[in-house]
Amino acid sequence: xxxxxxxxxxxxxxxxxxxxxxxxAVLPLDATPDEAARIxxxxxxxxxxxxxxxxxxxxxxxxxxxxxxxxxHEISETVPWPPSPPGHGAWPS
Amino acid sequence: xxxxxxxxxxxxxxxxxxxxxxHWRDPExxxxxxxxxxxxxxxxxxxxxxxxxxxxxxxVAVLEKAWIGGGNTGRNTTIVRSNYRQPQLQRLLxxxxxxxxxxxxxxxxxxxxxxxxVLFLGHSDADMVSLAERGDSLRCAxxxxxxxxxxxxxxxxxxxxxxxxxxxxxVGGLIQKRGGTARHDAVAxxxxxxxxxxxxxxxxxxxxxxxxMTGGRVTGVKTSRGEIGADRVGICVAGASGVVAGLAGxxxxxxxHLLQAFVSEPVxxxxxxxxxxxxxxxxxxxSDKGExxxxxxPDHYPTYSQxxxxxxxxxxxxxxxxxxxxxxxxxxxRCWAGTTDMSFDGSPIIAPTPVDGLYLxxxxxxxxxxxxxxxxxxxxxxxxxxxxxxxxxxxxLDRFARGATIDEAGAGPAPQAR
Ligand SMILES: Cc1cc2nc3c(=O)[nH]c(=O)nc-3n(C[C@H](O)[C@H](O)[C@H](O)COP(=O)(O)OP(=O)(O)OC[C@H]3O[C@@H](n4cnc5c(N)ncnc54)[C@H](O)[C@@H]3O)c2cc1C
Ligand SMILES: [Zn+2]
Numbered sequence: 388x389x390x391x392x393x394x395x396x397x398x399x400x401x402x403x404x405x406x407x408x409x410x411x412a413v414l415p416l417d418a419t420p421d422e423a424a425r426i427x428x429x430x431x432x433x434x435x436x437x438x439x440x441x442x443x444x445x446x447x448x449x450x451x452x453x454x455x456x457x458x459x460h461e462i463s464e465t466v467p468w469p470p471s472p473p474g475h476g477a478w479p480s
Numbered sequence: 481x482x483x484x485x486x487x488x489x490x491x492x493x494x495x496x497x498x499x500x501x502x503h504w505r506d507p508e509x510x511x512x513x514x515x516x517x518x519x520x521x522x523x524x525x526x527x528x529x530x531x532x533x534x535x536x537x538x539x540v541a542v543l544e545k546a547w548i549g550g551g552n553t554g555r556n557t558t559i560v561r562s563n564y565r566q567p568q569l570q571r572l573l574x575x576x577x578x579x580x581x582x583x584x585x586x587x588x589x590x591x592x593x594x595x596x597x598v599l600f601l602g603h604s605d606a607d608m609v610s611l612a613e614r615g616d617s618l619r620c621a622x623x624x625x626x627x628x629x630x631x632x633x634x635x636x637x638x639x640x641x642x643x644x645x646x647x648x649x650x651v652g653g654l655i656q657k658r659g660g661t662a663r664h665d666a667v668a669x670x671x672x673x674x675x676x677x678x679x680x681x682x683x684x685x686x687x688x689x690x691x692x693m694t695g696g697r698v699t700g701v702k703t704s705r706g707e708i709g710a711d712r713v714g715i716c717v718a719g720a721s722g723v724v725a726g727l728a729g730x731x732x733x734x735x736x737h738l739l740q741a742f743v744s745e746p747v748x749x750x751x752x753x754x755x756x757x758x759x760x761x762x763x764x765x766x767s768d769k770g771e772x773x774x775x776x777x778p779d780h781y782p783t784y785s786q787x788x789x790x791x792x793x794x795x796x797x798x799x800x801x802x803x804x805x806x807x808x809x810x811x812x813x814r815c816w817a818g819t820t821d822m823s824f825d826g827s828p829i830i831a832p833t834p835v836d837g838l839y840l841x842x843x844x845x846x847x848x849x850x851x852x853x854x855x856x857x858x859x860x861x862x863x864x865x866x867x868x869x870x871x872x873x874x875x876x877l878d879r880f881a882r883g884a885t886i887d888e889a890g891a892g893p894a895p896q897a898r
Pocket of ligand 2: 393394397447
């Protein structure tokens, strides 16, 4: 079980969070079809540090960006997401 | 290769079973092969066997970074069935199931393939409607499926909790009687032994660390035991698909997640079919040793750790106990996890890659054991001829960009939603 440091709530049990996607999988709404196919369907899937978006679903509800090692589960960075809220700060779904 | 038979066993019994020879060689890697298969799991070994037996390819090696069958082949819960909904998957898995039915004789190896039936439980009228639909579609495709009433389910598996006020009331079920289980290790060993006898080099402790390329074409592999040349290279590494394909600069529609399972202490026979469910996520069977084998959902985030979280075990155990209350009295012996290559439509990929000479068999998610012989047959066809077999053709790598995904769960490119 991982302990994930929420930027707002501090370290909380992994079960309070849900994994959403890797950072490179965020699809801009104006992507061309080729870009969209690449963003939707091509993954580095690294065995090592990976930038991921998670949500503190069963806590404060915020989104966060983690840098997490996919083999050791070591979390080297957590930052609020989006970094500076555009508009009302809701994360584009 | 010394053949197994009742007489051979009896004879060997006279001198205490001490004179059995090695069942496959431990060869040094040669400088080159016609075809190199990366990954000594069931799929890789089956591929090599069919390359030699069906396609007469003489020079084949399987390269395994550790020991054969130590990956998901040795970690899965051994369920074999073909009762899927998507027609492409029905064709693929029924092809495989038919192969299972005669495989033990063909390999002269006891795979303990047991067609004890695979029963999907329905817990509501809505569940029964989707089970009935699934059954109709299967029978149209010539695959066996029988709808069962609650009483029939209770007679088949008396250990199930069928009372009306159960946590997960049972309304009925859908059974595939030709489904069942097989001994997972034996599948790796049986294919390895038969492939070896046909001249395939099964090379363990040989990790692929890179590809040799000339003019954009793969000409061999770099390994922990030196460079090995090959005309064609087939990736077949399950959970490591992304890492190995990455060595050739490829990015796949795959994320590696983990799936756990656990077994109890062995008990007398109490369940002689496989129990799955239309709407809850625990599934249960009993191994021939008597252990109760229990599995559930993946852990739902990318990981190569092969180490699961206890909360999933707790959730799966709670559901399993609700289905079979007697399980609450059993001690669990072991739990483990395997890295599963979760593809972005939940279906496998058996296809050429954009790199010349390099092929991919992967993306089997948490359900590839049942496909082992069929996948081996179809991948061997691809590697030997360079063209996809008609059954494998829909499982191409470009189906995602073309919008031709084969999505049994309708979940889209989100492995954590499967
Ligand atoms: C807990 C669990 C339960 C499951 N239950 C079922 C089930 O009930 N029914 C079902 O049909 N499926 C099930 N599956 C899925 C099934 O186990 C897999 O889809 C299937 O085993 C994949 O087979 P394989 O032979 O390709 O993989 P593996 O046996 O994992 O073989 C891949 C091999 O590649 C090797 N390898 C990796 N990288 C390299 C490298 N760089 N160089 C050389 N070798 C390398 C690995 O060491 C490994 O031995 C389950 C999986 C898990 C984890
Ligand atoms: Zn929080």
